[in-house]
Amino acid sequence: MAQSSEPPSWALAMWRGFRNRCPHCGEGRLFHRFLKVRERCEACGMELHHHRADDLPPYLVIFVVGHLVGWAILETEMRYDVPLWFQMTLWPTVALVASLLLLQPTKGAVVGLQYALGMHGFSAIRRAGARPVDGPARNETETRDGGGTDGRHIGSGRA
Ligand SMILES: [Zn+2]
Numbered sequence: 001m002a003q004s005s006e007p008p009s010w011a012l013a014m015w016r017g018f019r020n021r022c023p024h025c026g027e028g029r030l031f032h033r034f035l036k037v038r039e040r041c042e043a044c045g046m047e048l049h050h051h052r053a054d055d056l057p058p059y060l061v062i063f064v065v066g067h068l069v070g071w072a073i074l075e076t077e078m079r080y081d082v083p084l085w086f087q088m089t090l091w092p093t094v095a096l097v098a099s100l101l102l103l104q105p106t107k108g109a110v111v112g113l114q115y116a117l118g119m120h121g122f123s124a125i126r127r128a129g130a131r132p133v134d135g136p137a138r139n140e141t142e143t144r145d146g147g148g149t150d151g152r153h154i155g156s157g158r159a
Pocket residue numbers: 022023024025026027028041042043044045046
């Protein structure tokens with residue numbers, strides 16, 4: 001399951017990235033520390049440094065958190081009698097914590113999307129991974145050698 005010949009869909013790749021997993025295999029971790037993407041996947045060896053997430057993750061986080069907190073402030077103001085000092089403490093804290101919690105998963109999802117769309121350096125990898133099998137479907141020496149210990153046969157082409 002770690003190594004599939006079929007590339008994952010963009011939705012699955014984004015979901016894997018959101019959960020701090022390699023968009024290619026879904027096993028290895030995507031980040032090695034806060035917001036820092038690994039050079040390559042520790043599980044499948046996929047090169048992850050090709051991403052160019054740049055400003056999109058914070059833009060998306062600001063968009064989502066800003067709308068949610070703005071809506072919550074408006075609702076609180078209209079429905080409840082909450083002291084101003086409390087609101088001045090609560091909403092910046094909520095905005096800060098929500099932004100910090102969402103930023104890395106959002107960046108992971110953006111990296112997953114760039115991988116799935118074959119953007120930047122990911123394009124060459126996606127092309128190589130998705131190329132059609134060029135060779136016989138079965139290796140003729142397979143029965144003579146018996147089953148290999150790792151169960152893999154070069155050119156067996158499970159597509
Ligand atoms: Zn991987």
